Amino acid sequence: KEMRGLSRDIVWATVLNTSVPFLLGVLVMLALGYGWGIAFVIGLTRMPTAEAVIVPILDEFQLIRTRVGEFIVGAGVLDDVIEVFLVALVSVWIGEKSGAIAATEREVVDVVISLLVFALVAWLGYRWILPQLARWLAPRPRNLILLTMLVLFGLGGYSQHSELGTVVGAITAGVLLGPVFRHAGEGGAQATRAVRAVSYGFFGLVFFFWVGLSVDLEGMLRQPQLALLLFLAAFIGKLLGIFLMVPMGKLDVREAWTVGIGLNARLTTEIIVAKLLLDAGLIDVELFTALVAASSVSTLVVPLTFTLLVRSWGEQLRRRPQALATKGERHGD
Known part of the structure; x- marks a missing residue:
C-alpha cells in the first residue's frame, strides 16, 4: 500500500536515475572518439541497477518498508523492464551487424512483430497464466522449480527463435516468476534458495570465468582512465539524478544519498551486454575490460558505502518524515 502511494515518485526516481547516467555515458564515449552507435549502447549500459545486492542490507537494518527501501526496490523492479529492453535492442543490433538479420523492411517488421508478440505473451503470463498455475499447483519447492524450468525454456526458446536472444527470455522469466515465488510463502522461499544456489553457485561461476577469459587486466592497469570514466558516468549520474528529487520535495538529503548509493549497485545486465558486443566484434577488448572493471568497482564499493550510510x-x-511527505504531496498537487 505504501509503495502504491509512492508510485509516482518511484517512476520519477527511475526516470532520473537512468536518464542522467545514460547521457553522461554517451557524452564520455563521444568525447573519447567513439561513434554514435557504440556511444548509445554503452550509455544504456550505465542505466541498470542490481538492487538484489542491496535488498539483504536493507533487510538487515529493517529498512525494507521505509521510504528508502521502497524507492530502491520499486526503482529496481522498473529497472528490470529497462534491462529486458536493453538486451533485446543489443541482440537485434548484433544480428543486423553480423548479417544474421538482413536490413530489409520486411525482416525489420518481422522482428518488431515478434517483439510485440513476446511482450503480449509475457504480459498474459504475468496477469493470468502464471497466477492460475501457481494457484493450481501445490506450493512445494519441486513444483515451483518445475514451473521455473518450463517458463525459462519456453520464453528463452521463443525469444531465440524470434531473433531477440535467449538472454531476453531468461531475464523476462525471472521478472515474471518473482511474484509467484513471493506469494508461495515458505515453499517459494525454499525454491528461491534452491534456484539461487544453482544459479550463483554453478552457472554464475561459469559465466564469470567465461567473462574473465576475455579481460585484459594488464592493459587496464596500464590505462585505467576509460574504466574510471565509465564508473564515474554511472555513479555520479545516478546520484545526480536522485538528488534532482530533493528540490522537487520528494526526498530529503539523507534519503537522496542513501537511495542514490543503493541504486548504484552493478555487475548485472551490462556485463552480459558487453560480452555479447565483444563476441560479435562490435567492441574491442579494451572497452570490454573497462566495462567489466567499472562494474566490478561498483560491486565492491557500493555495498560497503551503503552499509556505512544506513x-x-x-x-x-x-522514521517516516511526515513533513516531507506532506510537502511532496502539495508539490504534486
Whole structure:
C-alpha cells in the first residue's frame, strides 16, 4: 500500500536515475572518439541497477518498508523492464551487424512483430497464466522449480527463435516468476534458495570465468582512465539524478544519498551486454575490460558505502518524515 502511494515518485526516481547516467555515458564515449552507435549502447549500459545486492542490507537494518527501501526496490523492479529492453535492442543490433538479420523492411517488421508478440505473451503470463498455475499447483519447492524450468525454456526458446536472444527470455522469466515465488510463502522461499544456489553457485561461476577469459587486466592497469570514466558516468549520474528529487520535495538529503548509493549497485545486465558486443566484434577488448572493471568497482564499493550510510542514518531513515511527505504531496498537487 505504501509503495502504491509512492508510485509516482518511484517512476520519477527511475526516470532520473537512468536518464542522467545514460547521457553522461554517451557524452564520455563521444568525447573519447567513439561513434554514435557504440556511444548509445554503452550509455544504456550505465542505466541498470542490481538492487538484489542491496535488498539483504536493507533487510538487515529493517529498512525494507521505509521510504528508502521502497524507492530502491520499486526503482529496481522498473529497472528490470529497462534491462529486458536493453538486451533485446543489443541482440537485434548484433544480428543486423553480423548479417544474421538482413536490413530489409520486411525482416525489420518481422522482428518488431515478434517483439510485440513476446511482450503480449509475457504480459498474459504475468496477469493470468502464471497466477492460475501457481494457484493450481501445490506450493512445494519441486513444483515451483518445475514451473521455473518450463517458463525459462519456453520464453528463452521463443525469444531465440524470434531473433531477440535467449538472454531476453531468461531475464523476462525471472521478472515474471518473482511474484509467484513471493506469494508461495515458505515453499517459494525454499525454491528461491534452491534456484539461487544453482544459479550463483554453478552457472554464475561459469559465466564469470567465461567473462574473465576475455579481460585484459594488464592493459587496464596500464590505462585505467576509460574504466574510471565509465564508473564515474554511472555513479555520479545516478546520484545526480536522485538528488534532482530533493528540490522537487520528494526526498530529503539523507534519503537522496542513501537511495542514490543503493541504486548504484552493478555487475548485472551490462556485463552480459558487453560480452555479447565483444563476441560479435562490435567492441574491442579494451572497452570490454573497462566495462567489466567499472562494474566490478561498483560491486565492491557500493555495498560497503551503503552499509556505512544506513548504519549511521538508520534511525532517522526508519522514521517516516511526515513533513516531507506532506510537502511532496502539495508539490504534486
